[in-house]
Amino acid sequence: MSKKKFVKIFFIFSLFLLIIFLIFNKSYKKEKNKIIENSIEDPIYNSNIIKDVEYTTKDKDGNEYLIRAAEGEIDFSNTNIIYLTDVYALVKLESSEFVTIFSDYGKYNSENYDTIFTKNVIIDYLDNKINSEYLDFSLERNLMIISKNVIFNNSENILKADVVEVNIKTKDTKIFMHEQEKKVKINSKN
Numbered sequence: 001m002s003k004k005k006f007v008k009i010f011f012i013f014s015l016f017l018l019i020i021f022l023i024f025n026k027s028y029k030k031e032k033n034k035i036i037e038n039s040i041e042d043p044i045y046n047s048n049i050i051k052d053v054e055y056t057t058k059d060k061d062g063n064e065y066l067i068r069a070a071e072g073e074i075d076f077s078n079t080n081i082i083y084l085t086d087v088y089a090l091v092k093l094e095s096s097e098f099v100t101i102f103s104d105y106g107k108y109n110s111e112n113y114d115t116i117f118t119k120n121v122i123i124d125y126l127d128n129k130i131n132s133e134y135l136d137f138s139l140e141r142n143l144m145i146i147s148k149n150v151i152f153n154n155s156e157n158i159l160k161a162d163v164v165e166v167n168i169k170t171k172d173t174k175i176f177m178h179e180q181e182k183k184v185k186i187n188s189k190n
Helices: 001-042
Strands: 049-058 064-074 082-093 098-109 116-127 128-138 143-153 157-167 175-176 186-187
Touching: 001 143, 049 082, 082 116, 098 186, 116 143
Parallel strands: none
Antiparallel strands: 049 064, 064 082, 082 098, 098 116, 116 128, 128 143, 143 157, 157 175, 157 186
């Protein structure tokens, strides 16, 4: 093969490759722009955040339950579960005074109204104030289980315990420590 013929073939082949590259590049840019335009026009929503959440319910005994949160996030695996932030709850017991509950976080079950409050939990009832890190509030079981760094405070005493269980219906209360050798600490304010 002569040198001239080789140069011509190489030149034609290079020109062919250049044309293919330009066509491919132009087509790729159009497709990329089309994808960007479609994503701007049709944004994909995969967030399940709800702002200013509020739920209210009343049980068969006449007790009312209101829960509010700055934000709620629905659990994709169980849509009855809502994770809450900056939580406030008001419990109006039929045979008693109001109970207010504040916490940083909560887990609310919209099917049975059970709520778990966590982090900086504050419970106010009459002249009693209870601080803890965890509260399991169940209308279904008629039970409040307060645990983790429990400090029970009223006008007369300060009490420190691991767990406080309150039957919502009967108001029966159990206060105890996890370990039997440890004792509930009570300090009188007087």
